[in-house]
Amino acid sequence: MTTPDAAAPPPLPDVILHAREFARRGLEEVLARLHPDLARICGYYFGWNDAEGTATNRRGSRTLQAAMVMLAARATGQDEAAAAPGAAAVELTHNFSLLHDDIADGDEIRRDRPTAWVAFGTGPTLVAGDALFNEAVRLLAATQAATTAVSVFTDGVAHMIHAWASEPAFDRTDPLDISLDAYLECCRGKGGALLGTGAVLGTVLCGKPAQDGDLLRRAAHHAGTAWQAVNDLENIWGNAALVGKPGFQDLRLRKHTLPVITAMQSQHPHTRHLRQLLAQPAPDDNALQTTADLLEELGGKAATERVAQHHLTQALATLDEASLPKAVHEDLAELLQFTVTRRPSPHGRRA
Amino acid sequence: MTTPDAAAPPPLPDVILHAREFARRGLEEVLARLHPDLARICGYYFGWNDAEGTATNRRGSRTLQAAMVMLAARATGQDEAAAAPGAAAVELTHNFSLLHDDIADGDEIRRDRPTAWVAFGTGPTLVAGDALFNEAVRLLAATQAATTAVSVFTDGVAHMIHAWASEPAFDRTDPLDISLDAYLECCRGKGGALLGTGAVLGTVLCGKPAQDGDLLRRAAHHAGTAWQAVNDLENIWGNAALVGKPGFQDLRLRKHTLPVITAMQSQHPHTRHLRQLLAQPAPDDNALQTTADLLEELGGKAATERVAQHHLTQALATLDEASLPKAVHEDLAELLQFTVTRRPSPHGRRA
Numbered sequence: 243m244t245t246p247d248a249a250a251p252p253p254l255p256d257v258i259l260h261a262r263e264f265a266r267r268g269l270e271e272v273l274a275r276l277h278p279d280l281a282r283i284c285g286y287y288f289g290w291n292d293a294e295g296t297a298t299n300r301r302g303s304r305t306l307q308a309a310m311v312m313l314a315a316r317a318t319g320q321d322e323a324a325a326a327p328g329a330a331a332v333e334l335t336h337n338f339s340l341l342h343d344d345i346a347d348g349d350e351i352r353r354d355r356p357t358a359w360v361a362f363g364t365g366p367t368l369v370a371g372d373a374l375f376n377e378a379v380r381l382l383a384a385t386q387a388a389t390t391a392v393s394v395f396t397d398g399v400a401h402m403i404h405a406w407a408s409e410p411a412f413d414r415t416d417p418l419d420i421s422l423d424a425y426l427e428c429c430r431g432k433g434g435a436l437l438g439t440g441a442v443l444g445t446v447l448c449g450k451p452a453q454d455g456d457l458l459r460r461a462a463h464h465a466g467t468a469w470q471a472v473n474d475l476e477n478i479w480g481n482a483a484l485v486g487k488p489g490f491q492d493l494r495l496r497k498h499t500l501p502v503i504t505a506m507q508s509q510h511p512h513t514r515h516l517r518q519l520l521a522q523p524a525p526d527d528n529a530l531q532t533t534a535d536l537l538e539e540l541g542g543k544a545a546t547e548r549v550a551q552h553h554l555t556q557a558l559a560t561l562d563e564a565s566l567p568k569a570v571h572e573d574l575a576e577l578l579q580f581t582v583t584r585r586p587s588p589h590g591r592r593a
Numbered sequence: 594m595t596t597p598d599a600a601a602p603p604p605l606p607d608v609i610l611h612a613r614e615f616a617r618r619g620l621e622e623v624l625a626r627l628h629p630d631l632a633r634i635c636g637y638y639f640g641w642n643d644a645e646g647t648a649t650n651r652r653g654s655r656t657l658q659a660a661m662v663m664l665a666a667r668a669t670g671q672d673e674a675a676a677a678p679g680a681a682a683v684e685l686t687h688n689f690s691l692l693h694d695d696i697a698d699g700d701e702i703r704r705d706r707p708t709a710w711v712a713f714g715t716g717p718t719l720v721a722g723d724a725l726f727n728e729a730v731r732l733l734a735a736t737q738a739a740t741t742a743v744s745v746f747t748d749g750v751a752h753m754i755h756a757w758a759s760e761p762a763f764d765r766t767d768p769l770d771i772s773l774d775a776y777l778e779c780c781r782g783k784g785g786a787l788l789g790t791g792a793v794l795g796t797v798l799c800g801k802p803a804q805d806g807d808l809l810r811r812a813a814h815h816a817g818t819a820w821q822a823v824n825d826l827e828n829i830w831g832n833a834a835l836v837g838k839p840g841f842q843d844l845r846l847r848k849h850t851l852p853v854i855t856a857m858q859s860q861h862p863h864t865r866h867l868r869q870l871l872a873q874p875a876p877d878d879n880a881l882q883t884t885a886d887l888l889e890e891l892g893g894k895a896a897t898e899r900v901a902q903h904h905l906t907q908a909l910a911t912l913d914e915a916s917l918p919k920a921v922h923e924d925l926a927e928l929l930q931f932t933v934t935r936r937p938s939p940h941g942r943r944a
Binding site: 279280346366371377379393408411 | 696698719720723724730731743750759762
């Protein structure tokens with residue numbers, strides 16, 4: 243646990259700051275029409291107000307999906323402003339997913355503050371999430387490309403939900419019996435479905451057919467998969483100050499994530515010891531450190547890093563296939579990299 | 594508490610059985626494409642399977658909203674089959690609202706069985722609700738009238754969500770300070786928004802403008818308001834076997850519903866005694882019976898019955914304004930009455 247703002251997050255790339263401006267109008271429109279009790283909960287996750295409703299300017303989401311919408315829009319060569327409702331819609335959906343996910347997982351801390359269900363109660367938080375989702379559809383239904391946009395959007399949400407639904411079974415399954423492909427498919431849906439949907443939304447809102455966004459969607463799916471692998475690393479070895487979550491989180495929750503699956507499937511003679519450590523009833527920090535060290539010794543950390551690197555490479559290679567104008571290509575490459583590393587690329591163009 | 598099936602629910606009117614056939618195809622299509630763990634949760638609330646996934650044929654929802662969609666479709670004079678996705682969409686949405694509502698309220702029993710979050714856990718139940726909501730939009734997005742249908746639908750859901758959000762504040766407010774109009778507006782949103790949305794959906798899915806469904810929507814709003822008043826009665830005095838919920842439920846939860854508000858605002862000399870009873874920390878069944886008796890003595894029960902009767906009368910009067918063919922009019926009148934009383938009208942045409 244850290245005190246608020248103990249570690250400033252790394253600065254955000256321009257492409258994200260730019261997309262935020264476009265998304266902001268839609269978010270403000272939505273909060274203005276929501277019931278004030280819901281607007282307060284949503285504004286809390288946007289970083290716009292504290293739990294009492296007083297205006298703040300805190301860290302919200304990284305707005306990756308909205309940036310993907312706006313860059314896909316630029317890639318069409320049309321006026322990107324037409325895609326602004328899409329940027330807002332995916333940002334609303336990302337926040338809806340956080341609100342519900344924190345309830346589902348029982349997480350108590352997000353971005354160094356109590357999660358919404360802790361601060362506002364489960365019922366109101368649940369309804370706030372429902373409201374954001376509904377408002378995302380409303381924004382898209384009011385666009386010129388409403389029919390296509392709503393279909394693309396709900397197909398993407400269905401993909402994301404399918405991944406959420408598939409997740410609990412991994413923790414109930416012996417790590418030796420988990421299919422790596424199935425796990426990576428879950429990563430793709432959790433980390434990449436909404437990002438990929440953003441790419442197609444940006445395309446169709448600018449009047450282009452959905453297929454024109456297909457390569458960007460595939461690139462986004464790879465980047466999202468890579469990010470989930472990085473997230474698995476961070477949830478064991480991550481810097482709690484930076485991540486805003488306590489250390490060893492996934493080990494405490496006995497989650498069968500990539501490092502555990504790959505370590506257990508390593509056929510290393512010490513996997514038996516790892517199994518014993520993972521079965522400890524209430525491990526303290528020392529025991530968790532021992533488990534984390536053994537996961538590393540058995541190659542679980544390195545294998546997970548390789549998965550992340552592979553999918554980032556694939557993301558960038560897929561982007562290359564799209565033959566885009568140089569500036570848009572560079573910005574998209576920076577966004578994909580930032581999606582995975584959450585750090586601006588040293589080559590990125592900065593303000 | 595009762596044993597399952599101790600009291601058979603009253604038979605359903607034909608208009609509902611008919612709408613169920615139309616909705617069923619969409620519901621089956623949706624369950625087939627959902628993750629099996631989510632399909633099991635949803636099928637449990639549909640009454641199609643037990644918690645283990647074994648097929649059953651139990652009492653599901655009353656499908657009132659779907660019946661409204663199909664009758665509104667018939668009122669257009671067009672082929673009602675075009676409205677079938679709307680019937681499924683509102684039925685999915687009704688079940689989404691039940692799944693989330695049971696989590697929000699912490700209710701443990703619905704229709705004589707454990708609620709979904711008790712049977713399947715909060716996280717999966719929450720996600721199942723999200724999935725149904727998303728699938729409702731998907732069904733509408735695939736219709737000829739997609740743009741209008743999705744807008745009508747999400748506007749209606751926004752109305753319903755606004756009512757959900759307004760509800761908790763009533764229980765935190767002194768009953769003397771609650772505006773009856775504000776409470777009835779909440780009833781309209783909770784009980785009538787989705788039913789009214791069904792009326793407009795049935796209209797637009799048959800190719801007619803949304804305004805053509807306006808009178809039916811207003812009638813539905815009145816019927817939904819009346820139903821909420823009846824629900825307030827049932828949640829205090831209701832037959833637990835029939836309602837499928839334990840008696841005195843709302844008194845146990847210290848809810849400020851219509852009987853409490855109207856009794857406290859009656860200016861009867863015994864309101865002070867009622868206030869004391871309502872403030873008891875952990876009342877037993879005898880104490881709750883005393884409270885219920887006093888509510889009745891102070892006119893809270895009669896006033897609530899009058900509200901229900903008034904809005905049912907208004908619903909039927911609004912229906913009369915619509916000048917519909919006799920058969921459709923009769924069926925709509927029966928549906929509105931059934932919505933409020935949950936019992937088939939003695940005049941209804943039956944199979």
